[in-house]
Amino acid sequence: MPDPHPGVSARTKGERQAAHPDKRNLFQRIVEFVHPGPDSTDELIETLADAEDRELIAPESRMMLEGVIRMADMIAGxxxxxxxxxxxxxxxxxxxxxxxxxxxxxxxxxxxxxxxxxxxxxxxxxxxxxxxxxxxxxxxxxxxxxxxxxxxxxxxxxxxxxxxxxxxxxxxxxxxxxxxxxxxxxxxxxxxxxGEIEDEFDEKDAESSIYTLADGSHRVAGDADIAAVNEAFAARLPDQDFDTIGGLVAHEMGRVPRRGESAALGGLQFMVMLTRGGAVRWFKVTRVPEDARDGDGA
Incomplete structure (x- = not known):
C-alpha cells in the first residue's frame, strides 16, 4: 500500500529519531548488557560483578542487587x-x-x-x-x-x-x-x-567498647581489645595470640558462638547478646562466683 503522506513520512521519521536519540541508545546499552542473558542466579551475580568492574554500576548498587537476588530464594527460617x-x-x-x-x-x-x-x-x-x-x-x-x-x-x-x-x-x-x-x-x-543496619542502640554503645548495664553487669563489644577487658575487670585473659575478646572466646569454644550461648574465661562469664555478619557484636559479661571457677577455660 503506498504511503498516504509520501512527502513528509521519511522526514518525520528522521526527525523523531533525531529528537529521541538517548532513548534508543539506552535501549541498545541495556540489550548489550543483558545479552546473552544469564541462565542461573550465579551467572546473574557474575554479570553484576562484571558490570561493577566496567563501572556501569556502583559497588553499593551491586551489593544491594545481589542481596535482592539471593533473598528471593530465602525463607523466614x-x-x-x-x-x-x-x-x-x-x-x-x-x-x-x-x-x-x-x-x-x-x-x-x-x-x-x-x-x-x-x-x-x-x-x-x-x-x-x-x-x-x-x-x-x-x-x-x-x-x-x-x-x-x-x-x-x-x-x-x-x-x-x-x-x-x-x-x-x-x-x-x-x-x-x-x-x-x-x-x-x-x-x-x-x-x-x-547489609548491617546501625540503630540508635548501636550508635550509643559504639562510643565505648565496654558499657555498664543497669543490673551491674557489663556489655562488651566483640571487637574490644583483650587488654582493655583485662584492665576493666582486673582479669588476666591471654592476649598473645588474639587481639579481640571475640576472637579469644571463639577460639575457646572452637567456633563463633551464637546468640544466647556463653563461655567462662578468666573468672568472667561471656554471654552473647548480639551477632552480626558471622561475628559477635556484643557480649554481656558478669563475674563467675569464686566457687564456680574451677572449669574456667583461661
Missing part, C-alpha cells in the same frame, strides 16, 4: 532468631524485672508469654512501658499488641511485602507442628539487602 535465643518477657514477672530486661537488651519490641515460653500472648513495645509510670492502674496485659505468626517456610520477599503492608515490624515464626521456631524482624529482612 534462614534468618530468624531461634526460639532458645529469643529475648522474651513473662507476663507474670515483676515490673522491675521486666524493665531491667528491656534496658539490658535494648530491643524495641518483645514477645510476651504466659506460663510456658511457647505460649506467646502478645507483643510489648518498650515505649509502652512509659504508660505504666503515668497510669499505675494499668497492667502489662493491657499494653500488649497482637502477635503476627508466620510459617518457617514463608519467603522473605513475601514477608517484607507483608511487613510493609501491615506496618508491622516483628513476627513469630512457627514450625510445621505449630510450635515457636523463632522470631524475625523487618530489620533482619532488610539487612539481607542493604
Amino acid at each position: 534462614d534468618v530468624m532468631v531461634a526460639a532458645p535465643r529469643m529475648d522474651m518477657l513473662d507476663i507474670d514477672a515483676p515490673y522491675d524485672d521486666v524493665l531491667h530486661l528491656v534496658i539490658d537488651t535494648g530491643h524495641s519490641r518483645f514477645p510476651v508469654y504466659e506460663g510456658e515460653r511457647d505460649n506467646i500472648i502478645g507483643i510489648l513495645m518498650a515505649k509502652d512501658l512509659l504508660k505504666l509510670q503515668r497510669a499505675p492502674e494499668l497492667n502489662l496485659r493491657t499494653l500488649l499488641r497482637p502477635t503476627v505468626f508466620v510459617p518457617e517456610s514463608k519467603g522473605l520477599n513475601e514477608l517484607l511485602r507483608d511487613f510493609r503492608a501491615n506496618r508491622n515490624h516483628l513476627a513469630i515464626v512457627i514450625d510445621e507442628f505449630g510450635s515457636t521456631a523463632g522470631l524475625i524482624t523487618i530489620e533482619d529482612v532488610l539487612e539481607e539487602i542493604v
Whole structure:
C-alpha cells in the first residue's frame, strides 16, 4: 500500500529519531548488557560483578542487587532468631524485672508469654512501658499488641511485602507442628539487602567498647581489645595470640558462638547478646562466683 503522506513520512521519521536519540541508545546499552542473558542466579551475580568492574554500576548498587537476588530464594527460617535465643518477657514477672530486661537488651519490641515460653500472648513495645509510670492502674496485659505468626517456610520477599503492608515490624515464626521456631524482624529482612543496619542502640554503645548495664553487669563489644577487658575487670585473659575478646572466646569454644550461648574465661562469664555478619557484636559479661571457677577455660 503506498504511503498516504509520501512527502513528509521519511522526514518525520528522521526527525523523531533525531529528537529521541538517548532513548534508543539506552535501549541498545541495556540489550548489550543483558545479552546473552544469564541462565542461573550465579551467572546473574557474575554479570553484576562484571558490570561493577566496567563501572556501569556502583559497588553499593551491586551489593544491594545481589542481596535482592539471593533473598528471593530465602525463607523466614534462614534468618530468624531461634526460639532458645529469643529475648522474651513473662507476663507474670515483676515490673522491675521486666524493665531491667528491656534496658539490658535494648530491643524495641518483645514477645510476651504466659506460663510456658511457647505460649506467646502478645507483643510489648518498650515505649509502652512509659504508660505504666503515668497510669499505675494499668497492667502489662493491657499494653500488649497482637502477635503476627508466620510459617518457617514463608519467603522473605513475601514477608517484607507483608511487613510493609501491615506496618508491622516483628513476627513469630512457627514450625510445621505449630510450635515457636523463632522470631524475625523487618530489620533482619532488610539487612539481607542493604547489609548491617546501625540503630540508635548501636550508635550509643559504639562510643565505648565496654558499657555498664543497669543490673551491674557489663556489655562488651566483640571487637574490644583483650587488654582493655583485662584492665576493666582486673582479669588476666591471654592476649598473645588474639587481639579481640571475640576472637579469644571463639577460639575457646572452637567456633563463633551464637546468640544466647556463653563461655567462662578468666573468672568472667561471656554471654552473647548480639551477632552480626558471622561475628559477635556484643557480649554481656558478669563475674563467675569464686566457687564456680574451677572449669574456667583461661
